[in-house]
Amino acid sequence: xxxxxxxxxxxxxATRKVxxxxxxxxxxxxxxxxxxxxxxxxxxxxGGVSAEVRFTHAxxxxxxxxxxAGAGFHEPQVQNFGSSRDIAIxxxxxxxxxxxxxxxxxxxxxxxxxxxxxxxQLDVVGPQVGSELRVSAMWALFFTLVLIFxxxxxxxxxxxxxxxxxxxxLHDPILVLGFFSITQMPFDLAVVAAILAVIGYSLNDTVVxxxxxxERFEGNRRSPPDVVLDQSINQTLSRTIMTKVVxxxxxxxxxxxxxxxxxxxxxxxxxxxxxxxxSSIYISSAIALDFGLTAExxxxxxxxxxxxxxx
Amino acid sequence: MLEYARWKxxxxxxxxxxxxxxxxxxxxxxxxALQVERKDHNPVTLEASRAVESFLTQRHIRVDRSYIDGGRxxxxxxxxxxxxxxxxxxxxxxxxxxxxxxxxxxxxxxxLRTLGLRPMPLGLDLRGGLYLLxxxxxxxxxxxxxxxxxxxxxxxxxxxxxxxxxVTTVAVGSERPNAVRVVLPPEAxxxxxxxxxxxxxAGLTVATESxxxxxxxxxxxxxxxxxxxxxxxxxxxxxxxxxxxxxxGVSEPIVQRQGVDRINVxxxxxxNSAEVKDILGRVATLEFRLEDMQNNAYEAQQLGRAPLxxxxxxxxxxxxxxxxxxxxxxxxxxxxxxxTGQSQEGPAVNIxxxxxxxxxxxKTTRANLNKRMAVVLIEKxxxxxxxxxxxxxxxxxxxxxxxxxxIRGIFSNNFQITGLxxxxxxxxxxxxxxxxLAIPLYPIEERAVGPSLGRxxxxxxxxxxxxxxxxxxxxxxxxxxxxxxxxDLVLLANVVLLTALLSMMRASLSLPGIAGIILTVGMAVDxxxxxxxxxxxxxxxxxxxxxxxxxxxxxxxxxIADSNITTLIAGLVLWVFGTGPIRGFAVVLTLxxxxxxxxxxxGSRALLTLMxxxxxxxxxxxx
Numbered sequence: 001x002x003x004x005x006x007x008x009x010x011x012x013x014a015t016r017k018v019x020x021x022x023x024x025x026x027x028x029x030x031x032x033x034x035x036x037x038x039x040x041x042x043x044x045x046x047g048g049v050s051a052e053v054r055f056t057h058a059x060x061x062x063x064x065x066x067x068x069a070g071a072g073f074h075e076p077q078v079q080n081f082g083s084s085r086d087i088a089i090x091x092x093x094x095x096x097x098x099x100x101x102x103x104x105x106x107x108x109x110x111x112x113x114x115x116x117x118x119x120x121q122l123d124v125v126g127p128q129v130g131s132e133l134r135v136s137a138m139w140a141l142f143f144t145l146v147l148i149f150x151x152x153x154x155x156x157x158x159x160x161x162x163x164x165x166x167x168x169x170l171h172d173p174i175l176v177l178g179f180f181s182i183t184q185m186p187f188d189l190a191v192v193a194a195i196l197a198v199i200g201y202s203l204n205d206t207v208v209x210x211x212x213x214x215e216r217f218e219g220n221r222r223s224p225p226d227v228v229l230d231q232s233i234n235q236t237l238s239r240t241i242m243t244k245v246v247x248x249x250x251x252x253x254x255x256x257x258x259x260x261x262x263x264x265x266x267x268x269x270x271x272x273x274x275x276x277x278x279s280s281i282y283i284s285s286a287i288a289l290d291f292g293l294t295a296e297x298x299x300x301x302x303x304x305x306x307x308x309x310x311x
Numbered sequence: 312m313l314e315y316a317r318w319k320x321x322x323x324x325x326x327x328x329x330x331x332x333x334x335x336x337x338x339x340x341x342x343x344a345l346q347v348e349r350k351d352h353n354p355v356t357l358e359a360s361r362a363v364e365s366f367l368t369q370r371h372i373r374v375d376r377s378y379i380d381g382g383r384x385x386x387x388x389x390x391x392x393x394x395x396x397x398x399x400x401x402x403x404x405x406x407x408x409x410x411x412x413x414x415x416x417x418x419x420x421x422x423l424r425t426l427g428l429r430p431m432p433l434g435l436d437l438r439g440g441l442y443l444l445x446x447x448x449x450x451x452x453x454x455x456x457x458x459x460x461x462x463x464x465x466x467x468x469x470x471x472x473x474x475x476x477x478v479t480t481v482a483v484g485s486e487r488p489n490a491v492r493v494v495l496p497p498e499a500x501x502x503x504x505x506x507x508x509x510x511x512x513a514g515l516t517v518a519t520e521s522x523x524x525x526x527x528x529x530x531x532x533x534x535x536x537x538x539x540x541x542x543x544x545x546x547x548x549x550x551x552x553x554x555x556x557x558x559x560g561v562s563e564p565i566v567q568r569q570g571v572d573r574i575n576v577x578x579x580x581x582x583n584s585a586e587v588k589d590i591l592g593r594v595a596t597l598e599f600r601l602e603d604m605q606n607n608a609y610e611a612q613q614l615g616r617a618p619l620x621x622x623x624x625x626x627x628x629x630x631x632x633x634x635x636x637x638x639x640x641x642x643x644x645x646x647x648x649x650x651t652g653q654s655q656e657g658p659a660v661n662i663x664x665x666x667x668x669x670x671x672x673x674k675t676t677r678a679n680l681n682k683r684m685a686v687v688l689i690e691k692x693x694x695x696x697x698x699x700x701x702x703x704x705x706x707x708x709x710x711x712x713x714x715x716x717x718i719r720g721i722f723s724n725n726f727q728i729t730g731l732x733x734x735x736x737x738x739x740x741x742x743x744x745x746x747x748l749a750i751p752l753y754p755i756e757e758r759a760v761g762p763s764l765g766r767x768x769x770x771x772x773x774x775x776x777x778x779x780x781x782x783x784x785x786x787x788x789x790x791x792x793x794x795x796x797x798x799d800l801v802l803l804a805n806v807v808l809l810t811a812l813l814s815m816m817r818a819s820l821s822l823p824g825i826a827g828i829i830l831t832v833g834m835a836v837d838x839x840x841x842x843x844x845x846x847x848x849x850x851x852x853x854x855x856x857x858x859x860x861x862x863x864x865x866x867x868x869x870x871i872a873d874s875n876i877t878t879l880i881a882g883l884v885l886w887v888f889g890t891g892p893i894r895g896f897a898v899v900l901t902l903x904x905x906x907x908x909x910x911x912x913x914g915s916r917a918l919l920t921l922m923x924x925x926x927x928x929x930x931x932x933x934x
Binding site for chain 1: 436444446754755756757758759760761763764767768771772774775776778779780782783786787790822823826829830832833834836837840841844847848851866869870873874875876877878879880881882884885887888889892893896897900
């Protein structure tokens, strides 16, 4: 079986203005939503109380909310998750109370509704932990981008490809942020991990295309760069699609079967993988071309290793 | 012609065999078990373990197996009711000797266990339990050290008859106090003061300056000394927390430093956080002080202030207020042990101090025989209150005098407090021990996962893993036919290898970790796809099948290496920055990249060469 039985020859470079525009629109929408609505940060980042409670019968969300407010909890957010018997509760940090006290009061309030209610999970995060995590997540993102920029510049001998890769890859987390901002899905620490993984994977594709560009330049130094870039993308297209289809299979399995804990994580991965595939096909090489990439920049200094030296 | 060196075949075979061996313990699952440990930390002997086992049989509790592991007895049961019954029976029968903890024991066969092979430990999100993150007030550790220097300086200057205006702790070029400042009046002899201070301020950088009125000597702690002091405080807190956690009877607890000034405590299986924090959260220090016998405490209480040089304590265990001298003889961090014991007058508490405190105790008791000495327990906790709409973090100190007794003899670092009832002695010893936690720490994060939720998480993770893998396997087999099946075998080998590495590292598996394994399966396909697409390209060009395979591996290599390294960079950064389950994910992601490079480059090459190698003529490839 093959997705493309013949070698494709889509004119990616000639149409790049269209793709730039599409990306720009998506990024503007994402950023606008991010800066106006923000993302629904979980207590991982804000600090606060998060609990999961299991009732023996279907729980009435409004009743739970009223009871909690009656027990003196401020702004309790109550919603069903998983099944009608499972309730998730989120509350802003209440530093005057210890986790132990919160648990006792929570249990007292809930057993009033259902004597057999069980607190399956209770997280209490102090506000300082949350704000630190926000900072270290930013640093993690920053270091990843810098290190990858340097690596690509080193391996491909030109900042043009490096910049193309980084600009294209910035586009992916922005779209993921936009998705989380528009849907207001809970944004937790696992989503940050997913975003970093997405950056890794998206670059993975970009690098495979770049590798082909390097190879094609080596053989046809006289060919115009846009032709070489188009050929490279087309030649790796079937691999790019194939790999992403397979990765999406496992991510979809995670999304639907992994349970609520992994929901945000897998959603971020899925969006990121789609965005990443798009950006590495349509954007990264096109940017390198607009930065004036020619064969001269990627001249082959790497001598092909002999067959027997391969692992 | 398609060939592969013999040593490479051997390497692939050896690695895979070893991997299967290391991954094997994970397939047996776990049974409920009871962990029995001697309270005095001596190893449990074989005879003692037989005695426990026959005692349980007498009580009609069916023991599945029992064995000694690292000096502890593990008793395995077929079901949870048996486990709980056994715990109650052992706790009742052997209350003085053993401490028990509910646990899970892997069903790993004896042979594998003696080889040291164990399954991956499960993280708290999969097994249920309590996670606590404590913040250690390292600033207090430094202040305490400075206070000690200031006190020594005062004493030395008084001994040398040098007039002193003031001895304080100050901040020099830093936000927190890091120096001791001695202010001298104009008539004081600076040189005499300096030489008197050489010994008490040894190690500090001392500078002299002249002021409008007199002069000042400032001794500054170097950054290295501050760091040392902070590290010591964290280490001491970790030790104390470990001891307290051991008292809880939890199996496989983790107490470890996190970052500069935090300690994380992981208690698998613990559900009742109130009970735990009662014991762990008692963050306290002790002070041994002389009682002020010249003044009347009741009078001071009425006046609302203490006489000069004394401090009034209204909160005492014996119900009456006391006045204590300001000078501290010894502190909790100098207490090395406090145990209950016996004296001629009944129950007693035996106290041991370190050498420095012993010296100071000797001096004090020699000069104050038959006077009274008290022990103050100081507990610190964090409280946040709203001041003008802003949240203010405030430290609240509760001070309680837990004992006062007459000094009946001259002693140094080894003495007894007597005249207590049996219950009182035990309580006092416990309070004293808990007071040896010198530096305040307070919980800033708490996460509790119920056991059923943990079970759920495992089930969901494993289902997603199986379905995801099945989907990938099927897809690869359809898309690449025979080559797809080869890729499937390689992917399976990759999961085995990854499991083996994680088991070897004893990295605990969390739900994000399972997600990492699933993702690795998805991503490991990539290397195979790169190679196969190359092979297809070569075949399209009309190259012979074997040469196509060769060229496929050759040409795909640089793309595989470069693309994996970029993902590796993201994984490593996450490893460095992440904590808890996120680090678990990063570990799996990073290792998964390494194992998938190995299996898809070497494993699949070996397999394909075995299938299509040699001089045979092959008309076409099933790809």
